[in-house]
Amino acid sequence: xxxxxxxxxxxxxxxxxxxYQPQIxxxxxxxxxxxxxxxWNHPEFGLISPAEFIPIAESSGLICxxxxxxxxxxxxEAAAWPAELSVAVNVSALQFERSDxxxxxxxxxxxxxxxxxxxxxxxxxxxxxxxxGPSIAKIGALRETGVVIALDDFGTGYxxxxxxxxxxxxxxxxxxxxxxxxxxxxxxxxxxxxxISLAHGLNLQVVAEGIENEPEAEALxxxxxxxxxxxxxxxxxxxxxxxxxWSVQK
Ligand code: G
Ligand code: G
Ligand code: MN
Ligand code: NA
Numbered sequence: 001x002x003x004x005x006x007x008x009x010x011x012x013x014x015x016x017x018x019x020y021q022p023q024i025x026x027x028x029x030x031x032x033x034x035x036x037x038x039x040w041n042h043p044e045f046g047l048i049s050p051a052e053f054i055p056i057a058e059s060s061g062l063i064c065x066x067x068x069x070x071x072x073x074x075x076x077e078a079a080a081w082p083a084e085l086s087v088a089v090n091v092s093a094l095q096f097e098r099s100d101x102x103x104x105x106x107x108x109x110x111x112x113x114x115x116x117x118x119x120x121x122x123x124x125x126x127x128x129x130x131x132x133g134p135s136i137a138k139i140g141a142l143r144e145t146g147v148v149i150a151l152d153d154f155g156t157g158y159x160x161x162x163x164x165x166x167x168x169x170x171x172x173x174x175x176x177x178x179x180x181x182x183x184x185x186x187x188x189x190x191x192x193x194x195x196i197s198l199a200h201g202l203n204l205q206v207v208a209e210g211i212e213n214e215p216e217a218e219a220l221x222x223x224x225x226x227x228x229x230x231x232x233x234x235x236x237x238x239x240x241x242x243x244x245x246w247s248v249q250k
Contacts, residue, residue, distance in 0.1 A: 003053060004060050006042065011069055015041050018073055019236035022246065023088065023207065023229045026221040031246040033086035035122070035229065036074040037236045038066070058094045067095035068104050075112035075119060077239055080250045088120040088150065096123060102141050109145070116146030122173065124152045140168045150207065155195060164202065172199040176210020176230070183215050196223050 010016055020034035040048040057063040071089055078087035091101065109116050121142065143149055150171035151164075155178055174195050181188035192208075199206045208220045211230030220228060234242060243250065 003042075003048070003056050004062075007040075007053065007057060007060070007062050007066075010040060010042075011065060013043075015043065016066065016069065017041065018070065018077065018239075020077075020087075020239045020242045021229055021236040022234040022242060023086075023227055024233045026208075026217060026225060026228050031085065031248060032227060033088060033118075033120070034078075034239070034242060035088040035236075036070065036077075036090070038070055038090075054092060058092055061094070061098070063092050063095050064099040067092060068099065071104055071108045072111065075108040075114045078118060079112040079114040081243065082248055082250075083115075083118075085248070086118040086120055086148070087114075088122050090122045090124075090152065093124065093126050096135070096138070101138070102145065105142060105145055105147060109147075117148065120148040120150050120171065122150045122152040125154065125156070136163075136166055136168070143168050143170075151204075155191065164198075169202075169204055171207055172202075172204045173207045173209055174225070179208050179210045179216055179220070179230070180212075183219060189219070192220070192225075193223050196220075196225050200224065 017039055018036045019039055020036055022031055023033045023035060024030065025032050038050050040053055042048050054063065057066050074087050074089045078085065095101065105119070105121070109119065123139070139149055148170045149168065150173055151167070151169050152173045153175045154172050156175045172195070174192060178188055178192050178195070182192045183189070196206050205227065206225045207227040207229060208225050209229050211217050211220065211228045211232045213232055217228055217232060234245065
């Protein structure tokens with residue numbers, strides 16, 4: 001209740017900011033982009049995690065304004081990066097459903113000057129629950145703008161193979177819960193192998209999340225996973241510091 005009220009002012013008072021987590025090509029260890037992750041610097045409570053306030057923003061409907069701000073902010077930031085780097089932005093289910101996401105994306109791209117191919121939208125599986133046809137058309141229209149579409153948190157919650165066949169996607173992100181267990185648990189390893197194989201069969205690139213050590217990165221690379229993200233490569237960080245760590249200048 002309190003957070004919901006405060007959130008109304010948070011956008012205007014510039015209390016939200018974005019951190020960026022590096023995304024790495026596993027074959028050569030190159031930086032290929034970063035995922036934008038929102039944070040709320042609350043005047044009284046300090047830093048609040050999106051895990052805490054995004055659900056509140058969704059139930060209050062404020063997620064559309066917050067999501068729009070995130071989109072513009074991330075595009076503006078990434079437009080100043082070297083041309084080989086892309087940026088990934090999370091789009092919540094409600095934002096996808098309620099807002100004119102295609103118009104917002106077009107506007108964010110044109111106002112920032114970021115080429116569409118350098119923007120990736122991360123949609124979670126739950127986005128497609130209870131909405132067979134319309135969302136497929138909506139993703140298709142989005143994809144025509146030239147942006148990259150990734151299915152986030154794959155394998156958690158409500159994985160359904162039935163819609164996977166129909167969605168116009170480019171990438172699949174393996175949820176970190178599988179990566180965490182893959183080297184100690186034969187079943188988890190097989191699940192990761194199967195997800196990568198499934199993705200490639202559908203012509204999707206694979207991004208593994210939550211990579212924390214070299215053996216995980218190595219195992220994923222051997223299984224054909226193209227890209228990785230996780231504490232091994234870097235925590236979500238200020239964009240300038242993130243780029244300088246990778247010896248990349250704006
Ligand atoms: O960064 P962190 O691990 O704390 O993120 C926690 C959760 O919040 C993750 O599920 C992540 O996808 C989500 N999240 C982070 N930033 C955004 C954002 O800008 N928009 C939406 N919708 N979700 C986000
Ligand atoms: O759901 P989504 O993948 O968008 O959210 C990513 C979340 O996972 C962020 O909150 C981020 O801080 C967290 N995260 C990223 N890399 C790692 C990692 O290597 N280990 C753990 N435990 N969490 C991670
Ligand atoms: Mn994500
Ligand atoms: Na995820």
